Amino acid sequence: MEMNQALATSGGGVVAPRTQATLDARNEAPRDPARLTADVGRAANTGLTLPDYGHLV
Numbered sequence: 001m002e003m004n005q006a007l008a009t010s011g012g013g014v015v016a017p018r019t020q021a022t023l024d025a026r027n028e029a030p031r032d033p034a035r036l037t038a039d040v041g042r043a044a045n046t047g048l049t050l051p052d053y054g055h056l057v
Contacts (some may be wrong), residue, residue, distance in 0.1 A: 003047055 031049040 014026055017026055
């Protein structure tokens, strides 16, 4: 939980860029699929082990 909360505090520059260059980079990101699948925060969002309930249909 703490790792995921720490991730939330690091995204302010993406939401409200302070420079034109950062704004342009943010707006270009959706056009580059590789940037959307970056492993930023990967350890936090895979750090929780859930029980295996088997295949539920």
